[in-house]
Amino acid sequence: MLRDYAFILIFSAIALSVPILGLSIAWLLRPKKPGKIKNATYECGLETFGETWVQFKVQYYIYALIFVIFDIETVFLYPWAVAYNKLGLFALVEMFIFIAILVVGLLYAWRTDALEWV
Amino acid sequence: MQFLDNLFLNISQVIRNLVGGFLPDWGVEVVMMTVAAAVLVVIAVVTMMFLTWMERKVVGRIQDRLGPNRVGPFGLMQPIADMVKMFIKEDITPREANRWVYNLGPIVVVPPAILALAVIPFGRGLSGADLSIGWLYLAAVASTSVIGIFMAGWGSRNKYALLGAMRAAAQIVSYEIPQVLSVVGVILIAGSLSMQRIVEAQNVWFVFLQPVAFIIFLIASVAEIERSPFDLPEAESEIIAGYHTEYSGLKFGMFFLAEYISTFAVSAIGATMFLGGWRGPVLPGWIWFLAKTYLLVFVVLWLRGTLPRIRVDQLMNFAWKVLVPLALANLLVAGLIAAIINPAETPGFWTFIGFLLGNLLLIAAVVMVGVLRAPEMEASEAAVVGAKGALAGQ
Amino acid sequence: MITQIAFIGIALLTLAGAIGVVLARSVFVSALFLILSFVGVSGIYVLLEAPFLAGVQLLVYVGAVAVLIIFAVMLTRDMMSEETPFLNRQWGCGGVMAAVLFVLLLLIGFIADWPVSSAKPPEDTISALGEALMGKYVLPFEVASVFLLVALIGAIVVARER
Structure with missing residues (x-):
């Protein structure tokens, strides 16, 4: 079994070397003429307006949070699905309860407008 | 046909015998794995080049024009010309960028796309590594792609790049849940996470047993790889170019490498899990696999050429309020049907009928909910557009 | 090796x-x-x-x-x-605590009598996990879902305070 993961390791080493190799060859081949105006931050061709940071909305955080919760739910779903043929009908009921409890959470988020983008 | 079917297995056996003459056992293993890995990487890169040509031709035809046809026969040399152009373009690094993070961003984006190809069975016995956690590996690798996007967005020190990166991350994260939930039904029926096992369990293609799951998977995967109609984070008319605003030359090319390889990987996964993978009557397995994969690639390109871009709040609403409940309902229906008729033992036809009934029930329930909620949703859409005018969202 | x-x-x-x-x-x-x-x-x-x-x-x-x-x-x-400063004002105290913890962990690691099982890990872990979750450990499993629900609702309440 570890042999499979050794393959993954070798594969990821080679996959990582593809962009590195490509970028090294490009670095050798391309012209290098930096200039002050060329290297300025791009903002549709205008000068940068205001500071370079923006106050971000809490909404991003809430989406990531709901994602964490549902991600953990799917982690519980996979072993259940794999072992499903060996388990009885009771396993379906148990999983139904599990999902129902989390759907309550999703409904709460929905009704309190936590899922709105605004 | 038997010879063609086993062609690659025979080639690998020849290499193994060649090398086995002068290397110890573990040396042979390492060489075989390196050769397999190198072949997969070459397949990935060549496929990416072919896909750029295919996209321009297909989208061009949909838009009633020819697409590239000057460089080589039918424009087939166009990707090579593009590649040469990418290599020799000047790399303009913004003055204030964080050197390490800015340069590592494009490098980190590429491996997750290529790594997905490791567990996909290209033919009978032809997968890089048949992991017992096949699909979980794919989901894990897909979720790692967010990191490269964050690095690119933050490292550029450009507020539009950062904004684009945050939006892209929110989109990827939101559509990952429907994607992983839709697949649970398939895993239920196949009884394993391993991709080879899932292909072998498809006496009836899973698209017939789980059509709703297939559609959810397709939509969620297209949103995951950020292709039209979900390409808001990189749309040129919206946010300059999102998180790859400040990149030029090959670094910019790396993002597209990752996107096209992901398109191929996602289509390959869809073909494996829903369309029966390499199974098919007369032709060798890997030809069937390629045919099905490119069918799905064509569908993805077709979506790009046909549909308009989706607005950001519609995007998020669609993921959380439509796809997630639908995926959950589908998985419960699948569990119910699979408890009644054990798919491993009942012959194909009755399995199909059983699941068909379950799916019809599900679709009927969805249509009913849609009809009941339609007036309410129209009112809220009108309110959203009215309240914000042309400026929707941040 | x-x-x-x-x-x-x-x-x-x-x-x-x-x-x-x-x-x-x-x-x-x-x-x-x-x-x-x-x-x-x-x-x-x-x-x-x-x-x-x-x-x-x-x-x-x-x-x-x-x-x-x-x-x-x-x-x-x-x-x-x-600009995050390299050392904050509590670096002395923090360093001492970290060193004490490190020595403690080393002692536990080397002196304690860790039981080593000679059984091989099972081949099919995922299926065994599924059976265990639905069979022997079903109560912790359901409690986990309540736990996740509490985390979700609590975090939404906290994050949305404007």
Whole structure:
């Protein structure tokens, strides 16, 4: 079994070397003429307006949070699905309860407008 | 046909015998794995080049024009010309960028796309590594792609790049849940996470047993790889170019490498899990696999050429309020049907009928909910557009 | 033998990530080093022949928790500035506590009598996990869902206070 993961390791080493190799060859081949105006931050061709940071909305955080919760739910779903043929009908009921409890959470988020983008 | 079917297995056996003459056992293993890995990487890169040509031709035809046809026969040399152009373009690094993070961003984006190809069975016995956690590996690798996007967005020190990166991350994260939930039904029926096992369990293609799951998977995967109609984070008319605003030359090319390889990987996964993978009557397995994969690639390109871009709040609403409940309902229906008729033992036809009934029930329930909620949703859409005018969202 | 070498490599990677978290000047780079640590831990799970846990580690920690941390960091401070002081005022006390903890862990690691099982890890871990979750451990499983629900509602309530 570890042999499979050794393959993954070798594969990821080679996959990582593809962009590195490509970028090294490009670095050798391309012209290098930096200039002050060329290297300025791009903002549709205008000068940068205001500071370079923006106050971000809490909404991003809430989406990531709901994602964490549902991600953990799917982690519980996979072993259940794999072992499903060996388990009885009771396993379906148990999983139904599990999902129902989390759907309550999703409904709460929905009704309190936590899922709105605004 | 038997010879063609086993062609690659025979080639690998020849290499193994060649090398086995002068290397110890573990040396042979390492060489075989390196050769397999190198072949997969070459397949990935060549496929990416072919896909750029295919996209321009297909989208061009949909838009009633020819697409590239000057460089080589039918424009087939166009990707090579593009590649040469990418290599020799000047790399303009913004003055204030964080050197390490800015340069590592494009490098980190590429491996997750290529790594997905490791567990996909290209033919009978032809997968890089048949992991017992096949699909979980794919989901894990897909979720790692967010990191490269964050690095690119933050490292550029450009507020539009950062904004684009945050939006892209929110989109990827939101559509990952429907994607992983839709697949649970398939895993239920196949009884394993391993991709080879899932292909072998498809006496009836899973698209017939789980059509709703297939559609959810397709939509969620297209949103995951950020292709039209979900390409808001990189749309040129919206946010300059999102998180790859400040990149030029090959670094910019790396993002597209990752996107096209992901398109191929996602289509390959869809073909494996829903369309029966390499199974098919007369032709060798890997030809069937390629045919099905490119069918799905064509569908993805077709979506790009046909549909308009989706607005950001519609995007998020669609993921959380439509796809997630639908995926959950589908998985419960699948569990119910699979408890009644054990798919491993009942012959194909009755399995199909059983699941068909379950799916019809599900679709009927969805249509009913849609009809009941339609007036309410129209009112809220009108309110959203009215309240914000042309400026929707941040 | 090869697993020993692999273990040393992955352990070094994890430690490098952990050290990077502490030493990095900018908070975002700390988060990136943390992701490196998570990837290293996933590798250790693979070496322990628990591939399901390795996949879950990548999926949940790198894919969800790291993204959450990065979003949270971006919300709470000026992301573009890089001036985090190298040492804060409590570095003396903190250093002593860390050294004491380190010595304690070393003692526990070397002196305690760790029972070593001679049984081989089962081949089909995922199916066994599913059966255990639905059979013997069904109550903790359902309690876990309530736990997740509480976390979700609590976090939404806290995050939405305007």
